[in-house]
Amino acid sequence: MQKQYLRSLPTVWQRLPLHLVCGVVLLGVGSCNRPPDRVTISSGTASGYYSRLAAQIGVSAGNSVGMNVQNLSSQGSRENLQRLLDRQADFALVQLDVVSDAMKQGKVQAIATLANEDIHVIVQDARLRSLSDLQNKRVGVGSQGSGIRFTADQLVKAIGLKVRADDSGFEETFKKLSSRQVDAVIYVGSVGASDKLRQQFLTYPKLRLIPLQPEVINYLATRDPGSYQAATIAIGTYGPRPAIPAENIPTLSTATVLVTRPDVDDRSIGLLTWSILSTSRKFSQFYPDLQAGDARSLLQKGLFYIHPAAQNVYEQGDPRDAWIRYWESNSDLQAGLVILIGTSSAGVFLQKWRRDRSKKLVTTTVKRISELRKLLPLDAQQAIDGIEELSQEHRLLFIEGTITSDVYEQVRQKTQTFSDQCRTLLEQQRKRFVLDTLLLLDDWQASLQVDPQTALQKLTQIKQQYREMLIADQVDIQAYIELMELTLISVMTLAPRNSVTDTNGAWTHPEQLAIKLEDET
Numbered sequence: 001m002q003k004q005y006l007r008s009l010p011t012v013w014q015r016l017p018l019h020l021v022c023g024v025v026l027l028g029v030g031s032c033n034r035p036p037d038r039v040t041i042s043s044g045t046a047s048g049y050y051s052r053l054a055a056q057i058g059v060s061a062g063n064s065v066g067m068n069v070q071n072l073s074s075q076g077s078r079e080n081l082q083r084l085l086d087r088q089a090d091f092a093l094v095q096l097d098v099v100s101d102a103m104k105q106g107k108v109q110a111i112a113t114l115a116n117e118d119i120h121v122i123v124q125d126a127r128l129r130s131l132s133d134l135q136n137k138r139v140g141v142g143s144q145g146s147g148i149r150f151t152a153d154q155l156v157k158a159i160g161l162k163v164r165a166d167d168s169g170f171e172e173t174f175k176k177l178s179s180r181q182v183d184a185v186i187y188v189g190s191v192g193a194s195d196k197l198r199q200q201f202l203t204y205p206k207l208r209l210i211p212l213q214p215e216v217i218n219y220l221a222t223r224d225p226g227s228y229q230a231a232t233i234a235i236g237t238y239g240p241r242p243a244i245p246a247e248n249i250p251t252l253s254t255a256t257v258l259v260t261r262p263d264v265d266d267r268s269i270g271l272l273t274w275s276i277l278s279t280s281r282k283f284s285q286f287y288p289d290l291q292a293g294d295a296r297s298l299l300q301k302g303l304f305y306i307h308p309a310a311q312n313v314y315e316q317g318d319p320r321d322a323w324i325r326y327w328e329s330n331s332d333l334q335a336g337l338v339i340l341i342g343t344s345s346a347g348v349f350l351q352k353w354r355r356d357r358s359k360k361l362v363t364t365t366v367k368r369i370s371e372l373r374k375l376l377p378l379d380a381q382q383a384i385d386g387i388e389e390l391s392q393e394h395r396l397l398f399i400e401g402t403i404t405s406d407v408y409e410q411v412r413q414k415t416q417t418f419s420d421q422c423r424t425l426l427e428q429q430r431k432r433f434v435l436d437t438l439l440l441l442d443d444w445q446a447s448l449q450v451d452p453q454t455a456l457q458k459l460t461q462i463k464q465q466y467r468e469m470l471i472a473d474q475v476d477i478q479a480y481i482e483l484m485e486l487t488l489i490s491v492m493t494l495a496p497r498n499s500v501t502d503t504n505g506a507w508t509h510p511e512q513l514a515i516k517l518e519d520e521t
Helices: 002-007 013-014 018-032 048-065 076-083 098-104 148-157 170-178 195-203 216-225 266-278 294-297 307-315 322-328 331-343 345-373 380-399 405-450 452-471 477-496 510-520
Strands: 039-041 067-073 091-095 109-123 138-141 165-167 186-187 229-233 249-260
Touching: 013 098, 013 195, 039 048, 048 266, 067 091, 076 091, 076 148, 091 098, 091 109, 091 148, 091 195, 091 331, 098 148, 098 216, 098 249, 098 307, 109 148, 109 294, 109 307, 138 170, 148 186, 148 331, 165 380, 170 186, 170 195, 216 229, 216 249, 216 405, 216 477, 229 266, 249 294, 266 307, 307 331, 307 345, 345 380, 345 405, 405 452, 452 477
Parallel strands: 039 067, 039 091, 138 165, 138 186
Antiparallel strands: 091 249, 109 186, 109 249, 229 249
């Protein structure tokens, strides 16, 4: 069979060694017969949101890259994460707040954001209007092992709320709410895929959503920006007539994230990422923004710790070599390529050398970025300095003509993406620092009205903290001056008109204290 095929080709083919010809011919044939990859993904309860999302991932992977995805049912995010860490699954669907710590520790890396999950606080009693009204109440907080339970715990701890927790399943919890066996239910889920929740509002018309207070939203969104973002459940989301909810509900959201371990096969990660990216509109039932938005941007939204194999797909597209796919379907190209190999082998070797050199540069860049990523979020500024240094090295190589323009553009996109992520994190940290400073000043102002002497001691502590942060480069000189001016304004406007004692025990007037502070500034 092989000899007959050889006789039909040009003479130059026949002059090539038989083992080389057979190897080239069988390259396409062998790859066509490769068995599909098989991976496992831990999702959620049968027919639940996570299970349906995993099923869609399986369909996309099977249709686009021939990958077999086994969907493992579970109780939710926390069980999924534990399975992944215990190597009982290759991939897992989790809430971003649940997996945040594991990502920071380098145990887990993200593949894609697949939805936004809003926090819903649902009540029936009209007297319950805010989270504070749930003090000592009976509250459904989700079953053990679920992401809902984790988020509910974070929410009540953040504001010092004490509740009597009920960990019944979804259906049972709402039955209890309607019969007043519980006073409220905390639920976390995608509004684009919450058909079960929509049915509960139709079954129990007296149910309503209560908003989260602005201070709660600001506190959690600033304290943990990698996990929570401010969100709004729009009027009429769960029903048009009557509108459910009847008004826009301010709340927080976290993301649904597909994650994996750093040691999972890069090829499987790349293929699964491409299957999601290339069929992104299929996921708009869970993530409505994908219907018309930029998929590459949306699938990476809010993620700082993306697996390098997934990042490569977002930047370069299909991880499979395009020429191999074309080779498999084009017999004329197979013959032509063999002729090219025989007539210009030197050119082929030169191209291979260039490709290998470019691939090595890209690989080195990905490795350097992975090392810099470990600095996040502890030292985002050092990560920025490192990535800028790497970018400068690439620019010099391009200027010297060592690398081609397409390779330079490829590595430039990688460094620019990581630099943008670092700057975003740095800005979030700055906002958190400002909020912490304002809270500290609020505490000082409150004590100033009650105990001026103690307040003066706290003021000294605040000033010392500013100096230490300036020395440690946590704030620049302009921010330091602004913070001192803010403290000065607080002294002038909120100090009691009677005299207070300074740190040496001498009595002084608030204006004199302010002048002293201004001189120090």
